Every structure is written in structure tokens, then in C-alpha cells.
Amino acid sequence: MAPTKHILLALVEDKPGVLNRMSNVFRRRGFNIHSVNVLETIETEDGSRPGLTRVAIVVSGSAVILGQVRKQLEKIIDVVKVLDITTEDVA
Amino acid sequence: MKLTGAQILCEGLVKEGVDIIFGFPGGAVIPLYDTLPQYPQLRHILVRHEQGAAHAADGYARATGKVGVCFATSGPGATNLVTGIANAFLDSVPVIAVTGQVRRDFIGRDAFQETDITGITLPVTKHNYLVMDVNDLAVVIKQAFHLARTGRPGPILIDIPRDVFLEQADFSYPDRVDLPGYRPTLQGHPAQIKKAAKMINEARHPVIIAGRGVNISKAYGELKHLAEMAQIPVVTTLLGIGCFPEEHALSYGMVGMHGMVYANYAIENADVLIAIGMRFDDRVTGKISAFAPHAHIVHIDIDPAEIGKNVRVDVPIVGDVKMVLQALNKQIAPVDHLDWIGQVDDWRREHPSIDIRDDDGLLPQYVVRQIYEITKGQAIIVTGVGQHQMWAAQHYWFNKPNTLISSGGLGAMGFGLPAAFGAQIGCPDAPVWCIDGDGGFQMTIQELGSIAQEQAPVKIAIINNGYLGMVRQWQQLFYKGRYVATPISCPDFVKVAEGYCISALRVKHKEEVIPAIEQAMAYQGPFLIDFMVEPEENVYPMIPPGATVAESIEEPKQPIKAISDSKRLKVSNI
Ligand SMILES: Cc1cc2nc3c(=O)[nH]c(=O)nc-3n(C[C@H](O)[C@H](O)[C@H](O)COP(=O)(O)OP(=O)(O)OC[C@H]3O[C@@H](n4cnc5c(N)ncnc54)[C@H](O)[C@@H]3O)c2cc1C
Ligand SMILES: Cc1ncc(C[n+]2csc(CCOP(=O)(O)OP(=O)(O)O)c2C)c(N)n1
Ligand SMILES: [Mg+2]
Numbered sequence: 120m121a122p123t124k125h126i127l128l129a130l131v132e133d134k135p136g137v138l139n140r141m142s143n144v145f146r147r148r149g150f151n152i153h154s155v156n157v158l159e160t161i162e163t164e165d166g167s168r169p170g171l172t173r174v175a176i177v178v179s180g181s182a183v184i185l186g187q188v189r190k191q192l193e194k195i196i197d198v199v200k201v202l203d204i205t206t207e208d209v210a
Numbered sequence: 211m212k213l214t215g216a217q218i219l220c221e222g223l224v225k226e227g228v229d230i231i232f233g234f235p236g237g238a239v240i241p242l243y244d245t246l247p248q249y250p251q252l253r254h255i256l257v258r259h260e261q262g263a264a265h266a267a268d269g270y271a272r273a274t275g276k277v278g279v280c281f282a283t284s285g286p287g288a289t290n291l292v293t294g295i296a297n298a299f300l301d302s303v304p305v306i307a308v309t310g311q312v313r314r315d316f317i318g319r320d321a322f323q324e325t326d327i328t329g330i331t332l333p334v335t336k337h338n339y340l341v342m343d344v345n346d347l348a349v350v351i352k353q354a355f356h357l358a359r360t361g362r363p364g365p366i367l368i369d370i371p372r373d374v375f376l377e378q379a380d381f382s383y384p385d386r387v388d389l390p391g392y393r394p395t396l397q398g399h400p401a402q403i404k405k406a407a408k409m410i411n412e413a414r415h416p417v418i419i420a421g422r423g424v425n426i427s428k429a430y431g432e433l434k435h436l437a438e439m440a441q442i443p444v445v446t447t448l449l450g451i452g453c454f455p456e457e458h459a460l461s462y463g464m465v466g467m468h469g470m471v472y473a474n475y476a477i478e479n480a481d482v483l484i485a486i487g488m489r490f491d492d493r494v495t496g497k498i499s500a501f502a503p504h505a506h507i508v509h510i511d512i513d514p515a516e517i518g519k520n521v522r523v524d525v526p527i528v529g530d531v532k533m534v535l536q537a538l539n540k541q542i543a544p545v546d547h548l549d550w551i552g553q554v555d556d557w558r559r560e561h562p563s564i565d566i567r568d569d570d571g572l573l574p575q576y577v578v579r580q581i582y583e584i585t586k587g588q589a590i591i592v593t594g595v596g597q598h599q600m601w602a603a604q605h606y607w608f609n610k611p612n613t614l615i616s617s618g619g620l621g622a623m624g625f626g627l628p629a630a631f632g633a634q635i636g637c638p639d640a641p642v643w644c645i646d647g648d649g650g651f652q653m654t655i656q657e658l659g660s661i662a663q664e665q666a667p668v669k670i671a672i673i674n675n676g677y678l679g680m681v682r683q684w685q686q687l688f689y690k691g692r693y694v695a696t697p698i699s700c701p702d703f704v705k706v707a708e709g710y711c712i713s714a715l716r717v718k719h720k721e722e723v724i725p726a727i728e729q730a731m732a733y734q735g736p737f738l739i740d741f742m743v744e745p746e747e748n749v750y751p752m753i754p755p756g757a758t759v760a761e762s763i764e765e766p767k768q769p770i771k772a773i774s775d776s777k778r779l780k781v782s783n784i
Contacts, residue, residue, distance in 0.1 A: 131391070132390065132391060135340075136328070136332075136340075139329075139332070140332060143332060143333055147333065171390075186518075187515065187518075187519060190514050190515035191515050193391075193514070193515075194513070194515050195391070196336070196337040196357065196389060196391050196392050197391055198391050199390050199391040200391075
């Protein structure tokens with residue numbers, strides 16, 4: 120399957136090292152990341168716990184492999200959710 | 211109540227039910243070790259190398275089902291743990307590794323014995339922590355144990371700077387964890403379970419392939435119920451061995467590269483394959499495109515990332531094996547598959563796979579079989595990696611779960627002795643046998659010292675073939691017999707054992723095997739037997755790498771004759 124550009128949007132805990140953990144999943148497979156954007160952290164109302172951060176990653180790869188990568192990203196304990204928004208509308 | 215970081219760690223360990231720690235001290239953890247005497251509930255066991263501590267914690271965890279714990283100092287202590295941590299990661303073993311780190315103000319400055327151990331272990335831990343604030347420590351410990359033992363288990367590393375051990379904080383242990391990114395799915399999706407049930411009920415040639423997830427989930431009863439009710443032949447992976455009694459009429463042994471020919475035929479001819487808590491390792495599937503070519507596949511696994519990773523799956527069910535099978539079994543109609551079972555039995559007769567040929571020489575398979583006979587199949591067998599590992603899996607029959615402890619995913623030589631030590635510490639009354647190769651044994655031989663110090667009654671059988679046998683076998687079969695770097699000399703293992711005050715024997719002839727094993731069993735403490743087996747014996751059956759079941763190599767009628775004993779490398783002639 121031909122590689123296509125994908126945009127992954129991850130919701131992650133605002134903790135040190137989380138970007139490193141994520142980029143590792145790509146590095147291990149020899150993927151080149153086109154761009155990473157870290158969006159502003161959403162703080163919890165009472166500040167009782169670290170907030171959540173959104174990370175947008177643009178990579179190229181086949182849909183099958185990226186499906187795997189997405190699941191492996193979601194396995195990272197500090198990662199709450201990952202969406203492939205390439206074709207999805209972002210609300 | 212204010213406690214030091216070291217006390218908080220110990221309190222946490224006690225709260226989590228830990229009673230054994232395998233470790234090795236050093237500068238960064240002296241404050242921790244200095245605190246241990248305040249906690250007599252925590253028994254610290256000194257190893258001889260930190261790799262041994264990690265493997266011992268791993269063997270302990272597999273044998274007991276509890277979390278294994280190991281300690282190491284910063285720098286070289288921490289890096290020495292890495293192989294053991296990777297091993298636990300690949301085989302999903304719950305292990306907590308606590309490492310000391312240099313003082314916080316020294317971190318990042320290449321300080322003495324500073325290594326970035328959280329960076330190094332990031333890809334081989336389920337999760338890891340660098341604790342920069344003593345106030346976080348209790349929460350970290352709580353989370354670490356929760357992560358290690360729930361979901362798909364795995365190793366967790368906690369790196370604690372020396373000054374954090376010394377600093378004080380108010381201590382209260384959390385009673386719950388707050389991990390928004392970690393919510394393992396336990397209940398399988400009802401619609402998927404229904405689909406699976408329909409598929410199984412309609413199957414004519416169903417096969418169950420059971421893996422280590424069944425052991426982790428303790429779903430032995432549910433698995434047995436499913437197999438018996440629907441009359442489904444059960445095969446297992448290496449790490450699934452024992453989750454279904456191997457003497458059961460529906461048990462057809464291990465599959466894969468060195469699995470039973472009939473087990474592999476069963477998979478090749480199955481119309482429905484029910485894969486339970488196993489991850490389709492390439493040693494299991496061989497050539498993927500030829501794996502289970504006629505089967506619809508149901509895959510039950512707790513880790514969504516395993517589904518569809520290696521093989522196409524028709525009915526994926528994410529969930530805990532026990533819970534999924536409980537729901538599934540309710541929808542299974544009792545049937546008989548006598549024709550199909552008869553067919554698999556025919557294959558078993560035609561390809562016996564585990565018959566040991568009648569030979570006057572000392573065959574390694576015979577040694578394993580005699581250990582089985584004399585221990586009545588009740589021992590915990592811990593292996594190294596190589597030919598002896600496969601013979602142990604093939605020729606000992608495991609009827610109880612978690613009684614074969616082996617490094618599967620990493621295949622780490624050197625695992626055997628320390629893991630057997632850990633298993634014995636965890637199960638002091640069980641007979642524990644370490645079946646190791648002469649090569650791998652030399653990688654962690656120093657743990658004889660730990661065994662002697664603790665007087666752990668481990669029985670050690672060295673399958674001494676004078677070779678890195680598994681690699682030699684590949685050289686023989688696929689590299690025209692060029693034995694490059696595989697002949698290996700060894701010290702006099704009997705003398706080495708005796709140097710550690712461990713009783714030992716050498717066995718050179720077939721007729722000495724039974725008395726030697728009996729003597730070891732009767733002996734109260736640790737005991738080593740050096741079995742000088744046929745040097746060029748091969749492991750069969752074998753599906754060559756990347757090949758299909760049809761290309762299986764079975765034991766030749768005339769075994770390739772072994773070299774004479776005098777050709778063995780001896781220390782004296784190198
Ligand atoms: C020299 C050598 C030769 C080998 N030859 C063979 C061979 O011939 N045949 C063979 O089978 N193996 C062989 N192996 C072992 C092989 O490499 C793999 O380690 C093994 O097949 C993995 O078995 P597994 O998938 O059951 O276990 P694991 O790798 O431990 O996987 C367990 C799976 O169960 C899941 N799981 C965990 N807990 C649960 C739960 N509660 N509920 C649901 N799912 C859960 C996990 O997510 C994981 O996917 C060999 C190894 C070596 C070193
Ligand atoms: C640490 C490590 N290094 C290398 C290997 C590759 N390897 C796999 S099996 C094997 C031979 C093992 O020899 P031995 O322990 O004597 O066991 P045998 O195969 O002879 O029974 C080797 C070198 C490995 N699995 N682990
Ligand atoms: Mg050997």
C-alpha cells in the first residue's frame with residue numbers, strides 16, 4: 120500500500136518525557152516525522168492533577184502500519200487518546 | 211507522619227505485599243539499604259550481578275504470580291538490569307525495578323555513575339518514572355504496582371535520586387490510581403463474543419492455540435471447559451505450556467518452529483482457529499502467508515495493539531481471557547468432533563515427534579525425560595535458551611500452570627540459573643530444576659554464589675554438548691556445517707560447583723542418569739549435575755525459518771553421527 124500523509128492528533132498528559140515516548144514509536148520503525156505541533160495545555164479546573172495537552176503529528180506511511188502505530192501510541196501510559204484526523208473532520 | 215523517601219518506598223512495598231527483593235547495593239542506594247533493617251518484612255536477597263537480580267525477580271514472578279522486585283544502584287548497576295528488564299517486557303512479566311540515581315543537582319552533568327536509565331529502558335518497560343520530588347513517591351509506587359500487575363503485565367522502572375531517598379515528606383498511601391491514559395479493557399465486546407460463538411459452533415475442524423495470556427489470566431478452568439465441551443484440540447505456544455494439562459486427551463503439545471508436527475498440521479488444516487492470549491510470534495507462525503490458510507481466526511487478547519499485528523483476524527476480541535471465556539462458554543453448544551480428533555490422532559501416530567530413539571549414547575532428550583519421570587511431572591522447570599530449552603519443552607510434560615519458566619520473546623541466554631533461583635525463593639517447598647546449556651550457564655554462572663549463600667535447593671542439570679548447540683544446529687543445516695564460533699569450552703562444572711560449596715556430579719553414561727537424578731532429588735540443598743550429552747544432537751521437528759509446515763524436518767532415521775568425545779574443547783587445550 121502506498122504511503123500517504125497522515126495527521127495524528129493525540130491527547131496526552133502534561134508530563135515530562137511524553138513527547139520522547141511518542142517519538143520513540145516512530146523512531147523505532149525508522150519513520151520520519153514531518154512536523155509536530157504541541158498545543159496549549161488544558162488545565163483541570165481545580166489544578167489537582169496535571170492538565171492534558173494536544174499533540175498533532177504529521178507522518179507518512181501506509182494506513183495499515185499507521186493503524187498499528189496509533190494503537191502503540193495509545194499503549195503509552197501518558198497518552199489518553201489518539202485520532203487519525205487525516206480524513207476526519209475536527210470539531 | 212513524615213518519612214524519608216527510602217522509608218516511603220519500603221512502606222509502599224510492604225503495602226503492596228512484597229516480601230522478597232533481589233538486589234545489589236551501591237553508592238546511590240546506600241540510604242535505601244540503610245533503611246531496610248527497619249522493615250524486617252522485606253527480605254533482601256543479594257545476587258552476584260544485577261542481571262541476576264532482574265531475572266530472579268522475573269522467575270519469582272512467573273512461579274508465584276506475584277510482582278517480582280529488584281534493586282540496583284545508579285550507572286552500571288542500572289545498566290546491568292537492562293537485559294532482565296527487556297526479558298520481562300517481551301514475556302509480559304510483572305517486575306518492579308528500583309534504581310538509585312545521582313543527586314538531583316548532578317543529573318544531566320555526566321556525574322559519577324550517572325546513566326539516563328529511564329531513557330535507556332523507555333522502549334523495554336511498560337512505563338518508567340524518574341522521581342524528582344519525594345512528595346510524588348507514594349503515588350508513583352502505587353501506580354507502578356498497579357501498572358505492573360494489571361492489563362498486560364510488564365516491568366516498571368522507578369529511578370530515584372540519592373537525595374530523594376533522604377528527603378522527608380508526609381506519608382499517606384493512595385488507595386486508588388488516577389491514570390486517564392490507562393484503562394485496560396477486560397470484558398470482551400458482546401457482539402464479537404456472539405460472532406465467535408457462532409463461528410465455533412459451526413466449525414468442523416476447530417483448534418485452540420493457547421498462550422501465556424491464559425496463565426496470566428488464570429483461565430485454566432474456562433479453557434478446559436471450552437475445549438471439553440466443544441471437543442476442540444488444544445495446542446500451546448512455548449509460553450502457554452502448562453495452561454492446559456499436557457497429559458489431557460485433547461492436548462497436542464507445542465506448536466511452531468520446534469513444535470509437534472501434528473500440532474502444526476492441526477493448525478494448517480483448521481477451519482476455525484481460536485487464539486487465546488498469544489501474540490502470533492514468528493516462531494509460532496513461520497511463513498505468515500501459509501499460516502492457518504483455511505482458518506477463520508478468533509483472537510482474544512487484552513492488548514489492542516496485538517490484534518491484527520501479525521496475522522489477519524476475523525473476530526478480534528479485546529479483553530481478559532478469563533472474562534471473555536466465561537461469557538463465550540455460555541454460548542457454546544456441546545458437540546462432538548470425533549472425526550477431526552481422530553484425524554489429529556492419526557497425524558500424531560504418523561509423526562510421533564517426541565519418541566526418543568533407542569541409543570546407547572547419552573541423549574539430551576533422554577535426560578529431560580528421566581527428570582520428568584523422577585519428579586513425576588511435578589517440578590518447576592526453568593530453562594536457558596537453546597536446544598536444551600526446546601528439549602525441555604518437548605520432553606517434559608507439564609500438567610500444572612506456570613511450571614515451565616523460559617525466556618521466550620527475548621530468548622536471553624543466562625536466564626536459567628538466576629530465574630530458577632528466583633522461582634525457588636518464591637516456592638521454597640517446590641522442586642525446582644534448572645535445565646541449562648553449557649554456554650548459557652557460563653553467562654550467569656556466578657549466581658551459584660547467591661544459591662549457595664541462601665542454600666536454595668535448586669537442582670541444576672547442565673546439558674553439556676560442548677557447543678552453542680542451537681546455533682551449531684543452524685550452521686549444520688543451513689550453513690554447510692561450518693561451525694564458526696560455536697564450539698565452546700567449559701570449566702570443570704563439578705569443581706566450580708564444589709568451589710561454591712554446592713554438591714555436584716558428572717554423568718557420562720546413560721545408565722548413570724537415573725541414579726544421579728535420584729541422588730539430586732534426595733539431597734536437601736542445591737545440587738548440580740553435568741550431563742555430558744551427545745554433542746551433535748539436533749532439535750526436531752523443525753520448520754526452517756520462513757518455511758511452511760510441509761517443509762518440516764523430522765528426526766532422520768540415521769542420526770548424523772556425533773563427533774567423538776575427544777574432540778570436545780577442554781579448558782586445558784586452549
Ligand atoms: C530458541 C527459541 C525457540 C522458540 N521456539 C518456539 C516454538 O517452536 N514454538 C513456540 O510457540 N514458541 C517458541 N519460542 C517462543 C517464542 O519466541 C515466543 O516467546 C512465544 O511463542 C510467545 O508465546 P505467547 O504468545 O503465548 O506469549 P507472550 O509473548 O507472553 O504473549 C502473551 C499474549 O497474551 C496477552 N495477554 C496477557 N495477559 C492477558 C490477559 N489477562 N487476557 C488476555 N490476553 C492477555 C498479551 O497481550 C500477549 O499478546 C521460542 C523461543 C526461543 C528462544
Ligand atoms: C545473550 C544471548 N546471546 C546469544 C544468543 C544466541 N543463541 C541462541 S541459542 C544459543 C546457543 C546456546 O548454547 P547453550 O547454552 O550451550 O545451549 P544449547 O543450544 O547447546 O543447548 C545462542 C548462542 C542468545 N539467545 N542470547
Ligand atoms: Mg550447549
